[in-house]
Amino acid sequence: MSEHEQKQESTMSRRRFIRNSGLVAGGLVGGGILGGLIGANMNKDDAANDNGGHGNGHDQVAFQQSPLYFTNPEIFGILQAAVERIYPKDENGPGANDLDVPFFIDRQLAGSWGNNTREYMQGPFFPGSNFQGYQSPLKRHEVFDVGLAALQTYSNDKHKKPFAELEGEQQDEILTAFEEDKVKLRGVTSRTFFNILRAAAIEGVYADPAYAGNKNMEGWKMKDFPGHQMSYINQIESKKFVEIKPNSLHSYTS
Incomplete structure (x- = not known):
């Protein structure tokens, strides 16, 4: 040159x-x-x-x-291990990590959702039942901070290993304990943390790839979901199921 x-x-x-x-x-x-x-x-x-x-x-x-919210690779690794057990890879298709679900959750925690920007977060605070949904003075990103740290602590106490290094069945056992509210957390119940984590993982599987999850639209492809189409005028009168190639918001911003 x-x-x-x-x-x-x-x-x-x-x-x-x-x-x-x-x-x-x-x-x-x-x-x-x-x-x-x-x-x-x-x-x-x-x-x-x-x-x-x-x-x-x-x-x-x-x-x-690369993570925007998580600055500690170890904590991000706990998230990766947890969501993979919630939505594992199997014969039907890729799992949470292959679909970039941890990055989707990371983006959500770094934004308005993670900071409860549009929600009323003032006291007084009273313990709610498990049927009342999200009842905590903690913002969602704080719920994840507390919950992921508790997964690690519980894992070390019970199995003498970090959560990400456990066998799948052991990770399932710990996540089940959180789901059944058997673990005491600061400022939030373990069931609330698990429910938010599970919901966020599933959203990351099926959200538009523009939000950093559902890599290559594989989540949609498993469900034959067409994504964002400009029009269905050519298919609306069909009497048979029509398979449509999925389309992301990326297609309209290129």
């Missing part, structure tokens, strides 16, 4: 870095889908070059593959 070509390549690399850094910061500040979608559009060409141009819209967003 000539000196001129090297200089030009260096300039383009710096421009790409500045552009991508600004977009990632925008996604963090926004804490919502808008920043992520903008980043997906602008970074698509660069990521396509990295994988030979054969990647899908989800894989092309490099910063979606």
Whole structure:
């Protein structure tokens, strides 16, 4: 490569870095889908070059593959192990980790949902029954902080191993204890934590890939769900079941 070509390549690399850094910061500040979608559009060409141009819209967003909320890899590993037991890989299709469910939950905890932004969170607080839903002074991201730490502590106390290193049946045993409210937590019941964790895991399996889960729309493909279609005018009068290739919001933002 000539000196001129090297200089030009260096300039383009710096421009790409500045552009991508600004977009990632925008996604963090926004804490919502808008920043992520903008980043997906602008970074698509660069990521396509990295994988030979054969990647899908989800894989092309490099910063979606790293946690925004979780800063401790060990705690993130507990989340990965837990959601995989809730939605495991089997003959029907991929499991939670293959579908990037932990990254979906991470994005939700970093945004409005994790901070209960649009919910009334003032006292007084009274213990509620298990049928009253979410009854805690803790915000959802705090519920996950407490719950995941408790999974680790309970695992170490009972099996002398971290939760992520246990056998599947042992992990199931611990998660069942949380579901049955047999573990005491600070500020929230273990059943509440488990229910929120389970619901978030399932949402990550079936949410639009634009929200960082349901990788390659595999969750939709297992259910023959068409995703977001502009119109069903060509299928609406059909008397037979019509298989439609699923479509993500990424398709309308490219």
